[in-house]
Amino acid sequence: MNPTIYDIAREAGVSIATVSRVFNDSSCVTRKTREKVLAVANDLGYHPRALAQSLARKKTKIITVIVPVISNYFFMEVLAGMQGKIADYDYDLQIFNVKIADNLLSQADHIMKRGWGEGYIVISVHLEDSEWQLLHKYNVPVVLIDEYYSGYDTISVDSIEGAYTATSHLIEQGHRSLGMVCAKLDSKPIVDRVLGYRRALEDAGIMVDPAMIVTGDDMERDGFTESNGYEAMSKLLSLEKPPDACFCASDIQALGAIKAMRDHNHRIPIIGFDDLEFSEYVGLSTMRQPMYEMGALAIEKMVGRLEDKDSDITHTVFSPDLILRASSPGYAGFNKRNKRAVPAE
Amino acid sequence: MNPTIYDIAREAGVSIATVSRVFNDSSCVTRKTREKVLAVANDLGYHPRALAQSLARKKTKIITVIVPVISNYFFMEVLAGMQGKIADYDYDLQIFNVKIADNLLSQADHIMKRGWGEGYIVISVHLEDSEWQLLHKYNVPVVLIDEYYSGYDTISVDSIEGAYTATSHLIEQGHRSLGMVCAKLDSKPIVDRVLGYRRALEDAGIMVDPAMIVTGDDMERDGFTESNGYEAMSKLLSLEKPPDACFCASDIQALGAIKAMRDHNHRIPIIGFDDLEFSEYVGLSTMRQPMYEMGALAIEKMVGRLEDKDSDITHTVFSPDLILRASSPGYAGFNKRNKRAVPAE
DNA sequence: CTGAAAGCGCTTACAG
């Protein structure tokens, strides 16, 4: 099998402590012995086993990311932000997928119990406070993205505000009858986005019509799918009095909604939520979440906490930006993707 | 800190060996002692450290996936396939991202050197044979997806055949002047797809016009981006004699190409390559890669090899399927996503 | 600068 530190020590005629020092850049080794050790190690193809190092050091130098396994640009962008930031630190990023259809708590528990990571960044997993509470037993830092829980550092986007902004924009453009395409109605993002939608209508003195708030039948991925959006928009367009504009709870649903409008040969202005990569190319107006920044910030928070376990818990809420494109009124010219966002602590 | 096996042994009045046996479902423990141990463990919040177990057992029970960090549905689908399959086995799936812009070999080397996984599944990383060769020193099973190298098990799709099929279809529909939107010209997938495109033209007795084979200027992600596709299609449409149909090397570029056609107010039939999730919703004809199956198969191959290191190396090549939608001629009705594919060993 | 020794938290023959 692969050689161990003992093999190198024997061959090089030194103790294992010295070999260890050579591989840990410890300065207290003669240049001569260092070179001897390195030569032997190279000959035998030796490299320290991270597993054994981690056990001895009681540090794995790994930050674990827990993310639902669904084809979702949101996660990819967030992960890219983490990847970009982790380079600044001496940690590796390890990702574990969880299945959104199964019990999320037990999956997260399983991963954390194994203890590979020194800290855990959890993306888009929504649990009850009492469930998050249970995870404290592992006594390890956790940062939550796209979720709020007072016991951990969190990073999220203000869904209420985003929905309010999108809806208000459509109202300002002169629309009075506004539909909303929802995903799973009791999911956290939807609850907030419906709230923002309602408030915008109320503030504009428009009556909220419950028939205008619809979701599709396909509840895979909590309804955040093209087909759900397709179904939902089809329902809206089949109403006796269809809306004359629509706010979609997610870009992925908006994509389905656009197809539905095409198939029904009935187009109305729509605004989505997310700003996925393809959104620009289908000309979809949307509320942009600063995904890349959220990922980068998560790493910073995690590393900070790893270095100082007792620092204050912080909650960062980003405001989504309205990005106007061809799918909605008020659009003027090509809109470059906006990579900035202001954290609103 | 968190309790160890010693704490439990002391409190329960047994040896650490017994505690270990209880947690390893070893049958040789009295029901009474088992319960005592479990009770104490529960009280103290004990759970075995995977790190220590792995070291002692010389097995981590982890399969590591190495995947480029780019927002790409292809990877997500492949990962989903792995996730679905891994449930059948007693392994955890751990993912490490690599940056496609940096040195891929050294990144893969870094990950494998650490030795967390018992085996490594590498997706869409293209190296020279001599580079793959270097990785054999880790003496650990490797399965390659979307790449071919004789020394490891591989799973890929026949790009030449796919390009040939797509191009031939356009020819059969009566088009004689065919453009091709490429990504990075010397990237492996592009080399093959251009080859298939050329062969189809040649077999149909059509002269290949080099001016018809174009790529955009944006070479991020090797050119597999919407903006590259946009630029490439713009070039084609700006030719003195634009093509009257086009094969796009990837769906993501096709999305950009569609926008370019809209902006130029000049639509021609196009066929993409991949069948990403959004493709159905933008009505894009494409060559479908059986991504989910590829992921599932990778797990099977890996587990098989883990159990029998000396089994023969296998190379599986899938044939992509032509999926016709509104973007190309020959389309008849709604096309359900085709989840099946025939492995062609 | 270098080595002997204890320790990281488990598993697993080997006895009994």
Place this chain on the structure above:
DNA sequence: CTGAAAGCGCTTACAG
């Protein structure tokens, strides 16, 4: 069925 002991492959005070 249970325990004592060696071992997994390292790191790190502590001496010298």
